[in-house]
Amino acid sequence: EVQLVESGGGLVKPGGSLRLSCAASEFTFSGYSMSWVRQAPGKGLEWVSSISSSSSYIYYTDSVKGRFTISRDNAKNSLFLQMDSLRAEDTAVYFCARVQGYTLTSPMDYWGQGTLVTVSS
């Protein structure tokens, strides 16, 4: 069974940084694009960023461009999200998800359980 396990969330002050990790197992990680999706408390889903299988293509939602950096290490079956200059509005549960299809924007067929990021002074 495909497994995605996020880690690295926590409480951080505005302007601070966090690095989220997602450990993947039970599938060929290097063959799939991956995404980060977040959900603010009591709110809906918001796509954050996606990265192609070889890291050749990367997309971000406008609100995180210049502040967040997505990356991956295929040798270690891991996905990362470096979050800098954090704001209160970045407070959310962050999910990593596997992209199902051939395009970077395809649906996400497997999701981790999420890691909570709280930005507060």
Next chain:
Amino acid sequence: EIVLTQSPGTLSLSPGERAALSCRASQAVSSSYLAWYQQKPGQAPRLLIYGASSRAAGVPDRFSGGGSGTDFTLTISRLEPEDFALYYCQQYGGSPPITFGPGTKLEIK
């Protein structure tokens, strides 16, 4: 950016009834690149439907998707107790951003 609107915001039905959830896009969704997800409290979303009408692996056949252009529907033919949850539509045209609708809460009447 394509904006998605879902209706109703909350749908109250009883087990065994039929549910129809609507998702409307602000502009045509190319190639029916529309997906539906189910989310239960404290859980990650689960992909139900992609390509507007294709069921994801393991999804019961009581779930079906339809529509094209700007209007899409998720239908649950006979509600089971485990179907009461939040449902989100998502468009995923060839270019970002990927956008989600605000969700429909399906609750037990």
